[in-house]
Amino acid sequence: MDITLDELDKRILNALQTDASQTNQQLAERIHASPATCLRRVKRLTELGVITRQVALVAPEKVGSGLTAIVEVTLDHQGDEHQLAFEAVVANVAAVLQCYRVSPGPDFVLVVQVADMAAYHALAHQVFAAQKNVRNVKAYFSILRSKFETRIAV
Structure with a gap:
């Protein structure tokens, strides 16, 4: 519409x-x-759904979630039902802030916010290693956030 x-x-x-x-x-x-x-x-x-919600933006480092990871996930089977199943898993993980289906390359790119590397390891085991259809995971860890914006030009 x-x-x-x-x-x-x-x-x-x-x-x-x-x-x-x-x-x-x-x-x-x-x-x-x-x-x-x-x-x-x-x-x-x-x-109309133009405004989807109004929120407060929280500084992650001030609340004990100082590690940001950008994670690429590739599935063994890419059928729609497999992608929906993976999305259902990550939808219930609070540390996964964003999940994108992407192409080409990996099947998904996630933005993850956790306390530290131990918390990321636990999340990786729970979300990625425990899923039979996850073939490959590649994580990038932020060392500096030089820009963060939520505003969309209208």
């Missing part, structure tokens, strides 16, 4: 991506619209 966004919708989305904690009144002032219009537009964008 194509969704047409006008300039007001785009201003709302840009403002919320910068700070979703602002009140409707603050948002309305920031984007130069009435509070009622702003509230109606945000509700519409949410109902």
